[in-house]
Amino acid sequence: MPDSQQLLITRDIPDTNRNSIDVFDVRTGELSTYAEREGSNGKPVWLLALRAVAYATLVEQHPELWISYGNSQQVERLAPDVWGLSLAVEPDGKHLWYFSRSEPDRPQRLNVETRAIQPAPFDLASLRYPKPGLNWAMRNRSPSFTMVWRPDGSQMVLYSQFWTFLLDTRANKACELDLGEYVAERMDIPPWALEAQWSPNGRYLAFITTDSLSAPLRRTELTILDMNTGERRTISPAPDIEPGQHYVYDIAWAANSQQLIALAQTETSRGRPIQKLYLIDARTGDSHQVMPDIFGGGAIEGWQLAWSPNGRTLAVKCPTWLETEPTIVEDHICLISVTIQP
Structure with a gap:
């Protein structure tokens, strides 16, 4: 808060x-x-x-x-x-x-x-359009949109399973954002956003993306857009569990708007997802693990991390598991003191 x-x-x-x-x-x-x-x-x-x-x-x-x-x-x-x-x-x-x-x-x-x-002065029905080659996937589906505001209030991102729009709320104009290349041979559908977060200064947009049409998701990744240059990076912070299989469950921006933390699954142990924290540089895409292997993770994207606005504390959902089976006994909140170099 x-x-x-x-x-x-x-x-x-x-x-x-x-x-x-x-x-x-x-x-x-x-x-x-x-x-x-x-x-x-x-x-x-x-x-x-x-x-x-x-x-x-x-x-x-x-x-x-x-x-x-x-x-x-x-x-x-x-x-x-x-x-x-x-x-x-x-x-x-x-x-x-x-x-x-x-x-x-x-x-x-x-x-x-x-x-x-009051209703907003725009209608997304005028922005939706059929995706070439995806009639089979879009038929009988009407995905709902999620919204996230740019910190200065000038723009809003609206995202769903098939479309991601950037809306200029002052000029009432919209454009579509491309979250990744579509390779039909290894993807269900083009990459789409499960979660989106602006950096505090509004320069970067970070997304948790997937190319799966429905659960269980084959993989989730981190996609970062530089809104100044238009550059896009797709990052898998942690090693693959199996070739091409990796999962990012949550992200949180540092107050400096240059780095962010990702909670990513690295392996499965006795049926439990083992997740670890990675610090990522938004400018270069470099990432490295920043904490010991203490996290057992959760399962809902975007619900497990919070970085305080002053940048000093990171809160992480960290559950306790049964010893004999992959069942969570109770959840805890782990508080981590953070020092970020400028």
Whole structure:
């Protein structure tokens, strides 16, 4: 979170389809539960202007958008229809953008102060187009878009299984981003993004990409775009598990916008995915392991790392496994002190 002292986390509630949304103070150990929700409906987001959390939850099996001001009893419904994976707060914190299930091609823009909701002035239906040679894959599929804002608020990236668009929000113009070459003989479909993150200064865009059409994914990689030069790098930070098989599960930018951490799987031991941390230079693509082999990893891309805005602390999800089988007993948060050379 912005104060570099608190983490916004989610925790599964055992034997239910519910999870809690909590704020954890890494210095004092204090845990404050903001809300409990039904279903796993994407990441909650912090609304700095209100000091509140916005999140999606199932109500009678229908996803709705809610807000909590600090405890699970002080909650308010914001919208009756939301695609939970799409929540994105403008950098100035004044508006929350999201997609609704009823209008999957037009984002909704919610004023967090007045609660007024207006449709965005663009429609993604006009940008979608059939990909040559991929009619077999796109038939009967309508992938939803996820959004991420450039830190200065001038641009937004919208990405889905078949398209990645860069939108100039001031000129209301869009272009498509190319995340990699398509080789039909060894790929299901062209590389597409599972997760996207801007560097703090807005120069680089980092993606976790895959060329698999559906789970289980054959591999995931790190793709970095230099938005100043147009250069693209596709990086496999860790050694291959088997030839051509490698997995990047999460990424987090350093405050200097030149380096980022990747959590990557390097092997499988007794059925457990063994993941390690790699420091990557966005300018050169060089990477090296930075911690001992202490991480057992998780399975959801984009949910396992957080680097504090002041650059001093890295938080990593690190589970404890059963000794006799590949089952997670409980999850922990490992806090790592970081010093990055300029």
